[in-house]
Amino acid sequence: MEPVVQFENVTKSYGKHVAVDNLNLSIEGGKFVTLLGPSGCGKSTSLRMLGGFETPTSGRILLSGKDVTKVPPNKRNVNIVFQDYALFPHMSVAKNIAFGLELKGLDNASIHRRVSELLELVQLQDYASRLPAELSGGQRQRVALMRALAPDPDVLLLDEPLSALDAKLRQQMQIELKAIQEKTRKTFMFVTHDQEEALTMSDTIVVMNKGRIEQMGDPHSLYGRPGSVFVANFIGETNLLRSTVVGTEGDVAALSWNGITITANPGGLSPKVGEHLYVVLRPEAIHCSAAEPTSGNRIKGKIRQRVFKGNHTSLMVEVGAGTLLNTLVHPSDVAQLNGEDIWVGWKPETATVIPDRHAHN
Amino acid sequence: MRTLFSDVPRASLTAFYWAFILYLLLPLTLMMAMSFKDANFVAFPIGEWTFDWYVKVMQDKQFLEACLYSIMIAAATTFAATTLGVWIAMLIVAEGIRGQVIIFALACLPAVVPGMISAISLRIFISTIDMPTGTAAIILGHTVHAVPFVVVMALTRLRSMPGNLVDAARDLGADSVVAFFRVTLPYLGPALVGGMIFCVLLSIDDFVRTFFLGGYRPTLPMLIFAKVQGGMSPEINAMATLVLVVTAAVGLYAEFLTRRARTR
Known part of the structure; x- marks a missing residue:
């Protein structure tokens, strides 16, 4: 199967600072993939390049096999859930979710159907006419997620979307996010610096450090068999x-x-x-014990x-x-x-x- | 010490405040009171009260025409100044623009240049380029003056706008024009309405620029000025009272709108 996302020798530098250093990454469809690393490791820059908000200094990015390196964000079939949600404050929940659908030129009946379907998925049917300011943090999070899912993107990008929530809610949202991903079978590309989030939700974790991939694998193997001191220290x-x-x-x-x-x-x-x-x-x-172990x-x-x-x-x-x-x-x-x-x-x-x-x- | 610094000055602060309010309101109150006086001249005592002056003003063709002319100029000024002001504000907050401080300072210059200087220079300018005095010249003069106020109001609002709102719109398929009209402009909304009302008030109120740039058709302040030259009469008081009430109401509404914009 052809990978949904491919980074080919992608480098992004700002003056002398190299944010992403010759990144090669290919991501299979339908997977929950997490880019994990400390701040400044290039994970967010990679995500923004895939979203179209940054242009690589060199290299190519392919989306479903098509070169999108120079395609503007509004012409790419990827959507982002922003860190602070970026919900449109003057639009109702339903209008926010419908935004991308309207721009796709869907007719009103289909938009309405899709919006109610998505609201139902996160149990927010009764909040359709509320403004974002009238929602709780977790509800805003769900609306942002549904708004990004609405236009049916090839990949859903999530830029540390849980960092604004308190610990309890964050854990709950981790489970919910994973459940939504499994239900929709979408490719999720999640960026975080929180190793626990990464371990909880991911099918694949890509550990990044200083603009490079340090190690890539499923949570089990990364935790059990770290390939470098950095990964061993960063995860667990x-x-x-x-x-x-x-x-x-x-x-x-x-x-x-x-x-x-x-x-x-x-x-x-x-x-x-x-x-x-x-x-x-x-x-x-x-194993700690009072008596000396035998082996x-x-x-x-x-x-x-x-x-x-x-x-x-x-x-x-x-x-x-x-x-x-x-x-x-x-x-x-x-x-x-x-x-x-x-x-x-x-x-x-x-x-x-x-x-x-x-x-x- | 505490009582000295907190209580005594507070009493005097309060006293000065009320003295100021009295000084502010007394002339206005007198003017309004005189507009109800049933006589041909402005002086105490008022004696008989009447609404006749208002009836007369409302039937005064000159007054109504001047009102209409002022409103027309204000509308054109507001449209031009708002467009320009928002444009400049967007330029100032745009990424990768150098010399934003200079752009801002230049845009604000018309607000601090003395009206007289601005009026004279504009007059010299339009005669240099052979532009006749009159409506177009007045609108140009008023627009230049009003732009800084729109810039400041739009800028304050734009600066409070999360940068990724536009990113989100772009991400969901909007090109930059759609993103501007569907996200940025509605976000600016309340501040813009406030700014527009400010433009209207500035334009309606302006005398100096209009005086230098205007033709034979009088705007409202020019008409009142001309009438005052002909001698004070309660009719002028009635006109002034009408203008005062309407502009004060509009101004307060604008303040209310911008306050809401700031707190939301």
């Missing part, structure tokens, strides 16, 4: 253990981490002795900090002078860890190994 909480290879045996490597010897599974890498590696260890992969990596440590988080407790365990491990303990296991001295342990295969790209000594 993590312990990054910078270690030196001291020996290898089959697919198991013995590593020295701050003087502590651990084993890891280097996966596709074939590390040499003396090489530096990062071991990515998620807090929930670490896997195990280190004796002292509890330095306990943070109660409701459904779990976060323990900071000191395993060497000044070396802390962030661990996650379930409520049922906390009770037995009343002393200061505990054991931390993990199975080597639960950790991911990342090469240290920057140092070669």
Whole structure:
């Protein structure tokens, strides 16, 4: 199947600043794709280029196989849900949603039918004649979404649309957005800096950093097998253990981490002795216990900090002078860890190994 | 200290305020009162009260013609000044325009140039280009004067407009013209109505420019001026009272509109 969106060697620079650096990306139809990254990573610029509000400095953008690099926004079959919704304040909810349909030249009966159909999808039938100012944040969000969906775009672009909502509503909208996407089978391209949003909704996450794609994949593989230190740090909480290879045996490597010897599974890498590696260890992969574990990596440590988080407790365990491990303990296991001295342990295969790209000594 | 600085000055502030209001309203009240006086001259005591002067004014062909002429000029001025003013305001907020401060300063210049200087220079200008004095010249003079007020009002509103409203319209398929008429202009709406009313008032009220640029057909202020030259009479008071009431009502409505525009 032909991809709906293709970025081919797209670069966008503002003077000396390169916002998007030789981006190559192709997106399949019907998917919920998230561009994730810190502010200034080029995700919004990429979205605006696809929307037609920025022109690439070089490269091509294809939409359903057609080159749209120089096509103005009103002639592209993509629609944006803006960060602050950008609803027309002088038009009713129904008029806002009908705007794109009217400009498509649809007759009144079809416009009316489509508007009521969309309002029904988000249960706003009773609000058709309200002005945007008379709606709550979540309702405005839904109207903005329906207005952008109304003209039946090839791709729906969402530019951090949840950032203006409070935490509770944001979670609710994440689920609703995903449900709408699944119901309409549209391609959603969502931009956010919030990794939790990305993990919750996406079929595919594109992690961007400094104008480039850092890693791309489904939420599971990105979280479980981050390909770089940046991705490991950006998605979820993590312990990054910078270690030196001291020996290898089959697919198991013995590593020295701050003087502590651990084993890891280097996966596709074939590390040499003396090489530096990062071991990515998620807090929930670490098992804390009072007694010494019988297998896997195990280190004796002292509890330095306990943070109660409701459904779990976060323990900071000191395993060497000044070396802390962030661990996650379930409520049922906390009770037995009343002393200061505990054991931390993990199975080597639960950790991911990342090469240290920057140092070669 | 507190009482010294908060209470005592407040009493005197209040007193000065009311003295000012008295000074403002007394002449106006006197003028209005005299318009009801049943005599041919303006002086106290009023004695008999009458509406005759109003009846006379309303039947005065000269007065009605002058009114009509003033309104016509005001309408043309408003149309021209609003178009120009919005245009300039859009230019000032447009992205990638350099020297916006200079554009703004130049656009506002006519509001601060003394009316007399502006009138004389325009008069010299139109005679240089062989343009006759009269309606067209008056409209030109009034328009130049009114533009800055429209610019300021439109600009204030435009600056409060979220930039991505136009982006959203473009995104949904509107070209820039459609986006302007369906999104930007309605958004400007209340501020524009306020600005237009301001134009009308400025034009109706203008004497100096009209005096220098006008032909033989008198506008309302010119007619009243001519009548005053012929001696004060309660008829003039009646005319002035009518003008006052109408313009004050219109002005207050404009203020109400712009206030609503600012708070919405």
